[in-house]
């Protein structure tokens with residue numbers, strides 16, 4: 296797959312005073328904040344790094360698992376992206392380091408039937424994404440934020456980041472991805488949040 300991929304989150308136009316730029320980068324109904332609030336549905340899990348693995352399973356020829364050391368050895372890059380939470384804050388130019396889902400999925404031989412990714416986390420959180428929505432540089436697993444190891448309350452040691460979706464799709468404490476033929480609503484999606492969650496279409500709740 297080699298679709299070209301562009302979103303406003305990745306390609307901010309720069310102006311001298313920044314105001315037009317900021318307006319064009321603020322999704323409908325959102326306000327800009329410089330804070331980085333913590334929003335967790337439960338306690339912060341603390342899996343020792345020696346026990347941490349990242350697994351790709353489901354519709355793959357062979358499940359793949361990386362240890363923490365192996366994960367850190369994968370090709371990584373910096374990502375500077377805008378993030379929007381369904382609680383209406385948007386934070387611009389958040390700087391992360393992590394591994395593209397393209398890189399992770401290349402490590403697995405994916406079955407042709409695979410159409411959805413279910414990300415799952417320590418603590419039981421899940422979120423669902425169509426496979427085409429996370430390919431071609433659209434999603435990554437981050438382990439650094441703003442030049443430092445990702446704080447546990449923000450999902451460290453590693454979290455999914457999907458900048459083109461509301462932040463609930465960015466599963467904290469991610470431990471793996473299951474590839475499925477069928478969609479399956481995750482934690483918040485089952486509780487009434489929108490199944491896709493595109494902030495530019497203001498897809499907050501089911502039915503929006």
Ligand SMILES: Nc1nc2c(c(=O)[nH]1)N[C@H]1C(S)=C(S)[C@@H](COP(=O)(O)O)O[C@H]1N2
Nearest residue numbers: 332333334335336416420449462463466467
């Ligand atoms: N595992 C897990 N991931 C999660 C959540 C959670 O409760 N558990 N909350 C989601 C929601 S609703 C939001 S808005 C963001 C919040 O991330 P932050 O606490 O780093 O701001 O994480 C998302 N990922």
Ligand SMILES: [Mo]
Nearest residue numbers: 334380381463
């Ligand atoms: Mo959220």
